[in-house]
Amino acid sequence: MTPEEITTILIDKFGEPLVEHPSEDTWQVDTPEFRLLVIITSDYSGIRLLLPICPASQAQPYLEQLLEANFSSSQLAYYGLHQEVLWGVFSHPLASLTAQDFKNALSELIRLNEEGLSQGFNLFIEKQIRLIVRAAKQQGQSLQATLQSLNRLYAEGMLGGLSQAPQEREQFLAAWKYQLERLWDEES
Structure with missing residues (x-):
């Protein structure tokens, strides 16, 4: 050239x-x-x-x-x-x-x-979710029990904050659910 x-x-x-x-x-x-x-x-x-x-x-x-x-x-x-x-x-x-x-x-x-940085951020988040899945499985938790724990953490303000709007919280929980369901069977 x-x-x-x-x-x-x-x-x-x-x-x-x-x-x-x-x-x-x-x-x-x-x-x-x-x-x-x-x-x-x-x-x-x-x-x-x-x-x-x-x-x-x-x-x-x-x-x-x-x-x-x-x-x-x-x-x-x-x-x-x-x-x-x-x-x-x-x-x-x-x-x-x-x-x-x-x-x-x-x-x-x-x-x-x-x-x-979205590609790096997405890979970082996926790695963190895989760690959560592994930890939940090591504790003998089911996918449903893990989702209930996340629901409780959001309800108590440990995740997302107490001032978070209910609609926003539902969006975050839906994203968590999607990612956990997507990765649950891949991790042992």
């Missing part, structure tokens, strides 16, 4: 006013939602696309899950930490990069940015 092809693809996707090309080997795309950096290595052997997702301090509680996502669910783009920022990163040898790969990488980076 050539620098000219990169410029054309970026302008086609984002519009010329948003694409800056300050040097032969760098581009910057500034949109209201994000800032994308495209950098060709100094020896022109590789290319990196970088998109900041959030400050590293916000990602800290979910780093384990984000690393798991890098291993198991990422395709073209992955998470990386640098200069106190969590980045979406795509790295590829420049010579073998196709226009379609480049477009797909842009789409995946934008998706990572839109998801923010």
